[in-house]
Amino acid sequence: MSSANIWLLDDDASIRYVLTETLQDAGYRVRAFEASAQALEALHSGPAPEVLFTDIRMPGGSGLDFLEAVKRLHPTLPVIVMSAFTDIRNTAGAYRGGAFDYLAKPFNLDDVLALVEKALPAAQPEPETETPASGSDTGLVGHSPAMRELFRQIGRMAQVPLSVLITGETGTGKELVARALHQESPRAGKPFVALNTAAIPDELLESELFGHEAGAFTGASARRIGRFEQAQGGSLFLDEIGDMPLALQTRLLRVLAEGEFYRVGGRELIRVDVRVIAATHQPLESLVASQRFRADVLHRLNVLRIELPPLRARKTDIPELAKHFFARAAEQLGGTPKLPRKALLEAMQAYDWPGNVRELENACWRMASGTAQAHLAVADWQHRPDGNTVQNNSQAWEQGLFQETLQLLQAGHTGVHAQLKERFETCVLDAALQFNDGHRQQAALSLGLGRNTLTRKLGAKPRKKDSE
Numbered sequence: 249m250s251s252a253n254i255w256l257l258d259d260d261a262s263i264r265y266v267l268t269e270t271l272q273d274a275g276y277r278v279r280a281f282e283a284s285a286q287a288l289e290a291l292h293s294g295p296a297p298e299v300l301f302t303d304i305r306m307p308g309g310s311g312l313d314f315l316e317a318v319k320r321l322h323p324t325l326p327v328i329v330m331s332a333f334t335d336i337r338n339t340a341g342a343y344r345g346g347a348f349d350y351l352a353k354p355f356n357l358d359d360v361l362a363l364v365e366k367a368l369p370a371a372q373p374e375p376e377t378e379t380p381a382s383g384s385d386t387g388l389v390g391h392s393p394a395m396r397e398l399f400r401q402i403g404r405m406a407q408v409p410l411s412v413l414i415t416g417e418t419g420t421g422k423e424l425v426a427r428a429l430h431q432e433s434p435r436a437g438k439p440f441v442a443l444n445t446a447a448i449p450d451e452l453l454e455s456e457l458f459g460h461e462a463g464a465f466t467g468a469s470a471r472r473i474g475r476f477e478q479a480q481g482g483s484l485f486l487d488e489i490g491d492m493p494l495a496l497q498t499r500l501l502r503v504l505a506e507g508e509f510y511r512v513g514g515r516e517l518i519r520v521d522v523r524v525i526a527a528t529h530q531p532l533e534s535l536v537a538s539q540r541f542r543a544d545v546l547h548r549l550n551v552l553r554i555e556l557p558p559l560r561a562r563k564t565d566i567p568e569l570a571k572h573f574f575a576r577a578a579e580q581l582g583g584t585p586k587l588p589r590k591a592l593l594e595a596m597q598a599y600d601w602p603g604n605v606r607e608l609e610n611a612c613w614r615m616a617s618g619t620a621q622a623h624l625a626v627a628d629w630q631h632r633p634d635g636n637t638v639q640n641n642s643q644a645w646e647q648g649l650f651q652e653t654l655q656l657l658q659a660g661h662t663g664v665h666a667q668l669k670e671r672f673e674t675c676v677l678d679a680a681l682q683f684n685d686g687h688r689q690q691a692a693l694s695l696g697l698g699r700n701t702l703t704r705k706l707g708a709k710p711r712k713k714d715s716e
Contacts, residue, residue: 255297304331326367339403390565406432414527416556419606422527430483438482446488464513490530504548573612
């Protein structure tokens with residue numbers, strides 16, 4: 249059992265207690281601090297620990313500032329940054345500052361022990377990189393476990409100058425991830441150039457990528473600088489790389505391998521320093537098997553890989569995403585952001601969104617521009633992405649009622665009208681209460697009833713929670 253010395257810095261006494269007990273039970277010697285000044289004083293006055301855990305947000309100083317101070321004193325000390333506020337800025341800031349790893353709260357204690365075992369052998373100093381802090385919004389929104397893991401990956405991969413392949417379904421935000429990788433990297437001050445290879449005709453794509461000399465082909469009246477040269481020193485994002493013609497993949501391979509190429513019709517060898525980030529919704533391994541994509545190009549692109557989750561795998565992010573898109577729509581359309589009602593957000597979370605985040609964004613823009621009301625309800629989502637309109641839903645409901653009536657009559661039931669009427673009223677009243685967040689007065693108004701009538705119809709039967 250190891251007796252390594254572990255230090256903890258967190259202003260939350262419960263976190264310090266749990267981590268101390270867990271690490272001591274595992275045989276480690278633990279020293280805990282509640283303020284960064286205490287920990288820095290201990291680092292100045294005595295031997296450093298083998299591993300150090302620090303929170304990010306603490307009274308009296310940022311954990312990232314503390315990390316910077318620690319790295320000046322002990323560059324090889326593995327520091328594990330902890331935070332309940334997981335986003336691109338925090339994760340990238342931690343890795344940029346030299347953190348060994350990033351631990352999102354709430355965490356699994358087994359993960360804590362695994363990280364310690366992983367960190368203990370780390371004794372080699374990491375290369376120092378000074379990266380301009382990114383002040384721009386990446387557009388990546390969400391705090392689900394899938395998004396927190398994505399932020400960790402971006403924070404790690406942004407710091408190394410290797411090619412990245414981003415995979416995932418259409419509409420999951422691959423270009424946003426590519427931009428985040430660039431913005432949080434040492435190349436942030438250089439160009440970010442994006443090209444959708446599927447949107448350019450095959451006969452023009454070579455010139456788009458590598459440029460051409462005057463007279464290289466009919467219509468080439470002047471020299472043109474291609475996307476690789478435009479991205480010099482920065483990042484080139486090649487979207488839908490799976491649609492690139494095989495012949496052009498051969499030329500791409502040389503740039504990936506050697507960092508050099510010739511313009512179309514040119515004799516001058518052009519050398520570039522460009523980080524290539526590629527993306528596709530297609531399974532490239534299957535394209536390689538069917539000889540529609542070169543295996544050597546895949547190997548050059550697939551050095552680092554990020555698999556983006558579909559929106560249906562992170563539905564807890566949908567309310568935050570919707571509010572984000574309503575706010576953006578308000579900026580463009582003017583006025584204050586629309587406020588989605590609880591029932592609308594629940595309906596949106598229940599939908600699987602085959603078009604992913606892009607489909608959700610489009611739906612939010614349609615709703616924001618389709619009504620002058622400040623609050624958005626389920627009814628405002630009339631043109632749903634599943635193709636159902638209010639009229640279609642109405643027809644389906646009427647057909648269902650017709651079939652239900654037939655089945656009850658065929659089964660020999662009597663009093664069918666009263667039975668169905670009671671069920672109908674129950675559904676209508678419950679829907680009105682949910683739509684109005686349980687407010688009876690508002691529910692009555694929306695149904696065209698008096699409040700006393702609504703109260704009488706509700707009766708004394710137990711129902712979903714409502715409010716006066």
